[in-house]
Amino acid sequence: xxxxxxxxxxxxxxxxxxxxxxxxxPFFTRFKMRQNIMPQTKQLFDFIESIPSNDKAVYIxxxxxxxxxxxxxxxxxxxxKHCFARNIPVIGGSFNVQAPGLAVDAIAxxxxxxxxxxxxxxxxxxxxxxxxxxxxxSGFIAAMIDMGESISGVFPRDYFRSSVDSFPLLQKVxxxxxxxxxxxxxxxxYPEYWILYPQxxxxxxxxxxxxxxxxxxxxxxxxxxxxxxxxxxMKGAAEYxxxxxxHGYAKKLGKAETGMNSQSMVHILIIVFIILGNIGYxxxxxxxxxxx
Amino acid sequence: xxxxxxxxxxxxxxxVMIIQYFIPHPLSLNFGSMINKWYIVLAAFALVLAIGxxxxxxxxKIQKRKQGWPYSVVTLTSMFAMSAIGLFWGVAPDSLYQxxxxxxxxxxxxxxxxxxxxxxxxxAYRAFRARSLEATLLLxxxxxxxxxxxPFGQYISTHLPPFAEWIMRVPNMxxxxxxxxxxxxxxxATALKIIxxxxxxxxxxxE
Numbered sequence: 001x002x003x004x005x006x007x008x009x010x011x012x013x014x015x016x017x018x019x020x021x022x023x024x025x026p027f028f029t030r031f032k033m034r035q036n037i038m039p040q041t042k043q044l045f046d047f048i049e050s051i052p053s054n055d056k057a058v059y060i061x062x063x064x065x066x067x068x069x070x071x072x073x074x075x076x077x078x079x080x081k082h083c084f085a086r087n088i089p090v091i092g093g094s095f096n097v098q099a100p101g102l103a104v105d106a107i108a109x110x111x112x113x114x115x116x117x118x119x120x121x122x123x124x125x126x127x128x129x130x131x132x133x134x135x136x137x138s139g140f141i142a143a144m145i146d147m148g149e150s151i152s153g154v155f156p157r158d159y160f161r162s163s164v165d166s167f168p169l170l171q172k173v174x175x176x177x178x179x180x181x182x183x184x185x186x187x188x189x190y191p192e193y194w195i196l197y198p199q200x201x202x203x204x205x206x207x208x209x210x211x212x213x214x215x216x217x218x219x220x221x222x223x224x225x226x227x228x229x230x231x232x233x234m235k236g237a238a239e240y241x242x243x244x245x246x247h248g249y250a251k252k253l254g255k256a257e258t259g260m261n262s263q264s265m266v267h268i269l270i271i272v273f274i275i276l277g278n279i280g281y282x283x284x285x286x287x288x289x290x291x292x
Numbered sequence: 293x294x295x296x297x298x299x300x301x302x303x304x305x306x307x308v309m310i311i312q313y314f315i316p317h318p319l320s321l322n323f324g325s326m327i328n329k330w331y332i333v334l335a336a337f338a339l340v341l342a343i344g345x346x347x348x349x350x351x352x353k354i355q356k357r358k359q360g361w362p363y364s365v366v367t368l369t370s371m372f373a374m375s376a377i378g379l380f381w382g383v384a385p386d387s388l389y390q391x392x393x394x395x396x397x398x399x400x401x402x403x404x405x406x407x408x409x410x411x412x413x414x415x416a417y418r419a420f421r422a423r424s425l426e427a428t429l430l431l432x433x434x435x436x437x438x439x440x441x442x443p444f445g446q447y448i449s450t451h452l453p454p455f456a457e458w459i460m461r462v463p464n465m466x467x468x469x470x471x472x473x474x475x476x477x478x479x480x481a482t483a484l485k486i487i488x489x490x491x492x493x494x495x496x497x498x499e
Binding site for chain 1: 313321324325327328329331332333334335336338339382383384385389390393394397398399400401402404405409410412413414416417418420421422423431435438439441442443444445446447453457460461464465468469471472
């Protein structure tokens with residue numbers, strides 16, 4: 001076998017082995033590269049910064065599942081940290097049936113950390129007053145439209161089966177008028193439906209945290225201003241983690257930063273393999289032509 | 293009658309809901325809200341149907357000892373066990389339900405999706421060849437976006453991240469907008485065909 005044939009026919013087991021090393025290695029080494037913040041991530045961060053404390057709430061629609069957790073879960077944690085650090089009430093909900101478990105985990109991770117370090121009531125977070133998780137609801141298009149009339153009408157009980165009327169936060173916020181922005185964390189088309197229905201009817205501001213595969217579809221919505229900001233993929237999550245760290249809302253970086261190192265190494269590896277494959281292809285073609 | 297009644301309901305409700313959407317009068321809003329609540333309940337029934345179908349399909353498979361029937365046992369056992377745990381012991385952050393969800397279902401789901409990285413890298417290596425001008429352009433764009441979006445990219449050239457962002461904001465956006473327009477027009481045409489009774493495949497059967 002000639003050298004150019006060899007580099008274009010590398011056994012897939014070799015590729016898989018090198019890939020595994022590239023994914024695992026960054027978790028055991030400590031290196032940090034400066035993140036160049038994308039404008040749409042900064043836009044979302046700035047929007048949250050512009051919301052006055054203890055005024056309007058942020059509604060987070062947790063619509064991701066375990067499959068896309070590595071990209072969307074760090075986004076949820078960074079976003080919750082930012083909102084709570086700025087005393088912005090958070091209401092959570094889900095239209096993806098697999099999402100509630102992850103939403104509960106993200107909220108519990110952040111609230112437990114804040115409450116552990118709290119010195120007074122002002123520093124701590126109370127369920128029902130500072131945050132609420134409403135759980136899952138079927139018929140998502142009808143539900144998101146109807147929430148414009150009454151959130152408690154669509155979600156009469158929260159995820160833990162408590163009546164939402166008993167929560168001071170839901171007494172203050174019963175429709176989109178008291179919601180500063182709805183942020184959808186998803187790996188599918190939920191943000192598009194939020195833009196098509198509740199935004200066009202009630203004018204609610206929409207933000208998104210999407211997987212890297214989904215993000216390119218939403219660039220037109222950023223340009224038109226229908227999306228008030230967007231985190232795209234693990235990079236978006238790492239950027240948001242960096243933003244809240246540099247602004248003093250978090251003490252350390254989250255999991256997306258480490259994930260980005262793995263992802264970068266895998267991307268470099270894929271590029272190297274594609275180049276090798278193409279070199280082999282060109283030399284093989286050249287050889288074929290010369291033989292003809 | 294069997295076909296005319298659903299067609300009539302579809303036409304009336306379709307037209308009424310379109311008109312209702314553009315009238316912000318309390319009467320219209322209350323009507324819209326009521327219909328939306330009906331829709332939410334109907335969608336929940338679809339879930340019940342799905343569960344029923346799942347039970348029937350896997351029960352038959354187990355009864356007839358078809359290939360892979362032990363997996364059906366695992367599916368049904370998991371479904372009933374998780375339902376019972378959630379219903380009787382709750383779904384609080386420190387509950388057994390949440391523990392199983394986070395430590396069994398989540399790693400399993402993440403693992404399945406993570407396998408894609410292996411298949412994609414192997415497929416990209418084998419199939420991504422600069423065979424034509426279009427393929428070369430695609431390859432170049434993919435390289436620039438991949439390197440530009442990596443933190444590593446800014447160390448190669450400070451112009452790389454803005455250029456990658458430009459690719460996303462201009463050529464990508466133009467094509468995405470074109471697709472969006474196409475989908476929107478297609479959706480409007482299909483919706484009108486269903487409301488007017490031209491498209492009847494949703495009724496099932498022939499004709």
